[in-house]
Every structure is written in structure tokens, then in C-alpha cells.
Amino acid sequence: MRDWLYEPLTLGRFAGMALLIFGLLNVVLFLVTYAIYIQRKLLGWMQSRVGPNRVGPYGLLQTIADVLKLLTKESFIPSHVDRPLFLLAPIVAFAPAFVVFAVLPLTDRIAFSDIGVGLLFYIGVASLSTLGILMGGWASNNKWSLIGAMRAVAMMIAYEIPLVLAALGVVMQAGSLNLTAIVASQETVWNVVPQFIGFLVFLIAALAELNRTPFDLTEAESELIAGYHVEYSGFRFAFFMLAEYVYLFAMGALISLLYFGGWLPPHPALSFIPGGVWMALKTLLFAYFPFWLQATFPRVRVDQLMTFAWKGLMPLALVNIVLTAALKTAGVV
Amino acid sequence: MPAAVAYTNSLIFIAVFLVLAVALPVVAFTMSRLLRPHHFYREKGETYESGTQPLGTSWVRFRVKYYLFALLFVLFDVETLFLYPWAVVYDRLGWFAVAEMAVFLFLLVFGLVYAWRKGVLEWK
Numbered sequence: 001m002r003d004w005l006y007e008p009l010t011l012g013r014f015a016g017m018a019l020l021i022f023g024l025l026n027v028v029l030f031l032v033t034y035a036i037y038i039q040r041k042l043l044g045w046m047q048s049r050v051g052p053n054r055v056g057p058y059g060l061l062q063t064i065a066d067v068l069k070l071l072t073k074e075s076f077i078p079s080h081v082d083r084p085l086f087l088l089a090p091i092v093a094f095a096p097a098f099v100v101f102a103v104l105p106l107t108d109r110i111a112f113s114d115i116g117v118g119l120l121f122y123i124g125v126a127s128l129s130t131l132g133i134l135m136g137g138w139a140s141n142n143k144w145s146l147i148g149a150m151r152a153v154a155m156m157i158a159y160e161i162p163l164v165l166a167a168l169g170v171v172m173q174a175g176s177l178n179l180t181a182i183v184a185s186q187e188t189v190w191n192v193v194p195q196f197i198g199f200l201v202f203l204i205a206a207l208a209e210l211n212r213t214p215f216d217l218t219e220a221e222s223e224l225i226a227g228y229h230v231e232y233s234g235f236r237f238a239f240f241m242l243a244e245y246v247y248l249f250a251m252g253a254l255i256s257l258l259y260f261g262g263w264l265p266p267h268p269a270l271s272f273i274p275g276g277v278w279m280a281l282k283t284l285l286f287a288y289f290p291f292w293l294q295a296t297f298p299r300v301r302v303d304q305l306m307t308f309a310w311k312g313l314m315p316l317a318l319v320n321i322v323l324t325a326a327l328k329t330a331g332v333v
Numbered sequence: 334m335p336a337a338v339a340y341t342n343s344l345i346f347i348a349v350f351l352v353l354a355v356a357l358p359v360v361a362f363t364m365s366r367l368l369r370p371h372h373f374y375r376e377k378g379e380t381y382e383s384g385t386q387p388l389g390t391s392w393v394r395f396r397v398k399y400y401l402f403a404l405l406f407v408l409f410d411v412e413t414l415f416l417y418p419w420a421v422v423y424d425r426l427g428w429f430a431v432a433e434m435a436v437f438l439f440l441l442v443f444g445l446v447y448a449w450r451k452g453v454l455e456w457k
């Protein structure tokens with residue numbers, strides 16, 4: 001799998017890899033389907049409800065029923081929209097969400113690419129989704145959508161910088177932007193220990209980038225109806241939602257690669273359990289973590305949101321860089 | 334050169350990812366077009382504004398505050414991008430890198446403090 005990357009490509013290998021990538025797409029779609037189910041179940045339990053339990057045993061087929069419903073619902077285009085942008089927006093919002101998986105190595109044996117700038121590629125491509133959201137919100141010609149989209153953009157650009165600066169600490173530790181090399185640098189101790197401030201900043205900024213509670217202002221259903229996708233119906237709406245959930249897993253994988261040693265076991269004694277299992281456990285843990293917050297935190301106000309990013313997280317991220325530089329020069333880490 | 338091979342192969346596979354990522358929505362929309370009903374009438378196409386008659390267009394001039402933040406973002410993003418290569422080779426450069434980046438970070442922080450004092454970071 002990974003060895004294929006280092007030898008000249010044959011047609012058979014290309015076909016094999018393309019099939020594997022198609023398989024990954026299906027795995028991601030499956031994970032998203034059940035993430036929605038688990039989210040609803042968890043929220044239900046945390047609020048003393050049962051959650052979905054009608055369709056299939058324990059409600060296991062609920063999301064599948066929902067998808068089928070969305071597939072067969074009328075998806076009309078409102079009369080006053082900017083048609084080309086309106087049609088393009090869900091694709092622009094979704095495509096980067098899957099493309100970022102290209103640079104995420106899953107274990108030491110399974111990786112779909114090995115480029116030197118993996119982390120930068122992830123950050124760059126992931127921010128393209130904002131463009132899709134702005135396109136959709138603006139093209140809808142609806143005041144709610146426009147407010148939602150503008151909030152989304154303001155929020156994403158505000159939290160992008162703390163996110164990128166926090167990851168910089170990890171890059172300094174590893175001396176590489178390649179995610180495989182970053183994992184390899186965590187053999188002795190996971191980055192979450194020496195980079196704890198960076199991890200906190202990264203986690204909070206990541207929640208904002210994912211539009212999850214307490215930063216779900218873009219869709220704030222109680223004030224903006226649904227924000228940028230209020231004019232979307234049927235499967236076009238579904239793809240905006242899908243993009244959001246796919247990012248949940250991409251970000252979960254990225255957090256475990258950057259701060260929790262990816263496929264490395266917590267202790268060498270546990271290395272008999274394959275790396276893929278560790279990677280999956282860590283990724284799922286961080287993908288489901290936002291659901292817990294969703295039941296716990298109220299939504300922040302838009303002015304608090306911006307102030308917190310620029311005056312709170314940003315200086316903290318800079319302090320983290322200076323601290324890492326000082327500790328590295330002093331030879332502590 | 335194994336590195337060059339890995340690079341070419343990686344780009345090819347990233348292209349496969351991109352093709353699949355675009356193909357999935359296109360296929361899904363086509364499928365949904367074949368399956369879903371089509372009953373369109375004028376009222377249905379009206380802009381949704383909580384049930385009232387929509388007032389004017391939404392393509393209006395927007396509050397300028399957003400553009401200030403956008404300008405700040407461009408500034409800091411470019412500076413952050415400059416920090417990345419520095420972080421990668423940090424170990425190999427020694428004290429020179431520390432001193433140079435101290436100057437650079439000072440400018441970055443100075444700009445942030447300036448914007449802070451000017452009240453740009455307040456959202457009113």
C-alpha cells in the first residue's frame with residue numbers, strides 16, 4: 001500500500017489504488033451515516049430521551065431512511081437565486097472535505113500519498129469549503145443565508161490563524177510538515193504533553209472551523225433559521241450537511257496525528273494491537289467529542305466569538321510558539 | 334530518485350481523490366433528479382423570509398466591519414505562511430533563526446497590539 005508510492009506506477013497498481021480510494025469514500029460515507037445516528041442517540045441520552053428507535057432495531061436504520069427521504073424530496077431552485085453559483089456551491093463545499101483525506105496517513109502501512117507539505121495541504125484545501133458556504137449563502141439571495149454565510153467566513157478566517165499557529169508548534173517539534181514524519185517524531189512522547197497549550201488552542205479553533213457548538217453561529221437555528229443553506233432543499237442540502245460531518249472525521253484524524261501519535265500505541269507494551277486500531281479509536285474519539293460539547297455548552301455571541309479568537313487564542317498561540325522555540329533551544333524537548 | 338516517484342504518485346492519487354469528490358455529488362444529484370417529483374409553481378420559488386413577503390433583494394451593501402477583519406486575516410495569514418518554512422528548518426539554523434524570528438514575531442505582535450488599541454478587534 002504505502003510501498004506502492006515509492007515505485008513507478010503500473011496500471012494494475014493504479015487501478016488497485018483507485019479502488020481503495022473508492023473504498024475509503026464508502027467507509028467515510030458509512031461513518032458519517034452512523035455519526036449522525038450516534039450523535040442523535042448521545043444527545044438523547046444526555047437529555048434523558050431515547051433518541052431514534054423506530055426505524056430498524058434500536059433505530060439503526062434511521063439515518064438511511066433520512067437519506068432516502070432527502071433523495072426523493074423535491075429539490076427546487078428558488079426563482080431569485082444566482083443559478084450557476086447556487087448549483088455549484090454544494091459541490092465546492094463538499095469536494096475539499098473528501099480531498100483532505102488524501103494526505104492523512106491512516107497507519108504506517110496505509111497512506112494514499114506522501115508529500116512533504118501534507119499539513120499545509122490539509123489546511124489550504126480545508127479552507128476552500130468556506131468558499132462553497134459563501135457561494136451558497138450569497139447566491140441564495142436570502143437575508144438569513146447572507147448573514148449566516150458572512151458569519152461563517154468571519155469566523156473561519158478568525159479561527160484559521162490560531163489553528164495554523166498552534167500547529168506550528170508541532171511542526172517545530174517534528175521538523176517536518178509531512179504527517180507521517182510528524183507521527184514518527186512522537187515515538188517517545190506524544191505531542192499533547194510538550195504542546196499542551198498548542199493542543200488546547202488547536203482543539204478550540206478546530207471546533208470553530210467545524211462549526212460545532214459552542215461556535216455554531218453559522219446555522220444558529222434559533223436566530224438564523226438555518227443560516228447559509230436555508231434556501232436549499234433535498235440532496236443539495238444533504239451535501240452541505242455531509243461536508244460538515246466528513247470534516248468531523250478528517251479533523252478527528254488530524255488531531256490524533258498531530259497530538260496523539262496517530263497509529264502509535266500509548267505504551268510500547270500495547271504494540272501487539274495493530275496501529276490501525278489505535279488510529280481508528282483516536283479518530284473516533286475526537287470525531288465524537290463535539291457531540292458531547294453540543295449537549296453541554298450554550299452558543300457564544302457573535303461579538304464574543306470574534307474577540308475570543310483575536311484577543312484570546314491568537315496571543316496564546318504566539319506564546320506557545322515562543323515557548324516551544326525557547327524550550328527547543330534550551331534543549332529541554 | 335524515489336522521492337520524485339513518490340511525489341508524482343502522490344499527485345496522481347490526490348487527483349483520483351478530487352475526481353471522486355466531484356463525481357459523488359454529481360452522480361447523487363443526477364440520481365435525485367430522476368427520483369424526485371417536480372411540482373414547481375411561482376409561490377414556491379419565492380425567497381423565504383419567515384413567511385412574510387420578501388422585502389427587496391438581499392444583495393445589499395454589507396457592514397464594513399467584515400472587510401476590516403478580512404484585511405487583518407490576509408496580513409496575519411501571509412505572516413503565518415512565512416513562519417512555516419522557518420519552523421521546518423528550525424533545528425538546523427540555531428541561534429540565527431531564533432534571533433531573526435524574534436524580530437519577525439515582534440512585528441507580528443506589534444501589528445496585533447496596534448489593531449487592538451485602535452479598537453479594530455471590537456465587534457460592535
